[in-house]
Amino acid sequence: MKALIETIVNPLVDYPEDVDVTVEETDYKIRYHLTVHEQDVGKVIGKNGRIAKAIRTVVHAANTNSSKKVFVDIM
Template identity: 55%
Template sequence: MKQLIESIVKPIVDHPDHVRVDKEENASRIVYKLSVHQEDTGKVIGKQGRVAKAIRSIVYSAAGSRHKKRTYVDIVD
């Protein structure tokens, strides 16, 4: 799933070398924390959060079939 998120985000940003995805998992959920360069945060979120919603939608649909846990994608400063 980390590779999927990276492959979606890297072409969007100006600093693809600063894209990092960390995974936190517990018994009931998985959280992927996406961090990008400070200048690229707006590009990843998009106008009215449309890009972030699209990223989350893709990840949720891909993870829903694989995991029995709730999956979240957080964009970290």
């Protein structure tokens, strides 16, 4: 899942080397923390949050083999 997020985000940003995804997992949820360069935050969020919502939708759809809730936080 981490590789999926990186694959989606890397073409969107100007500084792909600064893309970092960390995982925090508990009993009931998996939280992915996406960190990008400060100039790329707007590109990842998109106008009215459309790109961020699309990233979250793809990650939720790809999480079919787990019963845990998945969250993607953009830092």
